[in-house]
Amino acid sequence: xxxxxQLDSQVPVFEEAPVELRCNYSxxxxxxxxxxxxxxxxxxxxxxxxxxxxTLVKGINGFEAEFNKSQTSFHLRKPSVHISDTAEYFCAxxxxxxxxxxxGSGTKLNVKP
Amino acid sequence: xxxxxxxxxxxxxxxxxxxxIECRSLDFQATTMFWYRQFPKQSLMLMATSxxxxxxxxxxxxxxxxxxxxxxxxxxxxxxxxxxxxxxxxFYICSARAGGDNQPQHFGDGTRLSxx
Numbered sequence: 412x413x414x415x416x417q418l419d420s421q422v423p424v425f426e427e428a429p430v431e432l433r434c435n436y437s438x439x440x441x442x443x444x445x446x447x448x449x450x451x452x453x454x455x456x457x458x459x460x461x462x463x464x465x466t467l468v469k470g471i472n473g474f475e476a477e478f479n480k481s482q483t484s485f486h487l488r489k490p491s492v493h494i495s496d497t498a499e500y501f502c503a504x505x506x507x508x509x510x511x512x513x514x515g516s517g518t519k520l521n522v523k524p
Numbered sequence: 525x526x527x528x529x530x531x532x533x534x535x536x537x538x539x540x541x542x543x544x545i546e547c548r549s550l551d552f553q554a555t556t557m558f559w560y561r562q563f564p565k566q567s568l569m570l571m572a573t574s575x576x577x578x579x580x581x582x583x584x585x586x587x588x589x590x591x592x593x594x595x596x597x598x599x600x601x602x603x604x605x606x607x608x609x610x611x612x613x614x615f616y617i618c619s620a621r622a623g624g625d626n627q628p629q630h631f632g633d634g635t636r637l638s639x640x
Contacts, residue, residue, distance in 0.1 A: 452533075454530070454617050454631045501568070511573075
């Protein structure tokens with residue numbers, strides 16, 4: 412079975428500062444990795460995904476994430492955040508067949524002016 | 525492309541009422557749709573997987589008679605919360621997948637259900 416751990420439930424950060432949202436996973440099989448963003452009262456929007464190839468993945472809104480197989484991590488980073496990045500971010504894993512997504516508990520990013 | 529629409533986006537109703545939530549794939553045919561539930565301050569939990577024309581597969585702990593899922597066409601799946609009670613209040617999100625395995629899921633915007 413797969414599981415996803417997001418260690419930080421909330422991350423406060425000032426505008427234009429860098430941020431890293433942590434995600435660790437456990438799985439007995441190879442998986443795909445995803446980061447989603449959820450704005451209040453909305454569904455999930457895909458930020459980026461790692462399927463194969465380069466371990467550094469670039470997504471929308473200036474976010475990027477790096478897949479580290481040895482550490483089973485897929486941390487999300489942004490060098491300079493904006494107020495509009497305030498949202499909740501979910502890390503997720505999926506088996507190769509995409510039949511099931513396993514989500515982390517989410518990290519609320521609060522960008523302050 | 526790959527837009528998934530949920531309706532309604534917000535519903536408030538009295539206890540004992542049955543509520544139907546629709547999930548539509550607008551620009552692709554979804555052979556498989558998934559229903560998730562998100563409790564406050566928690567992550568999404570998969571409730572069930574439905575394939576067009578087949579009975580839904582429910583995750584452990586999800587009551588089949590409580591949460592009726594119908595996937596009658598390639599573009600529409602419905603979730604009906606029967607005789608809803610306050611504990612059923614939650615955020616329900618559907619996702620849809622075109623084709624078979626190895627195709628990504630596309631998520632709807634969710635439905636906020638509040639039972640008084």
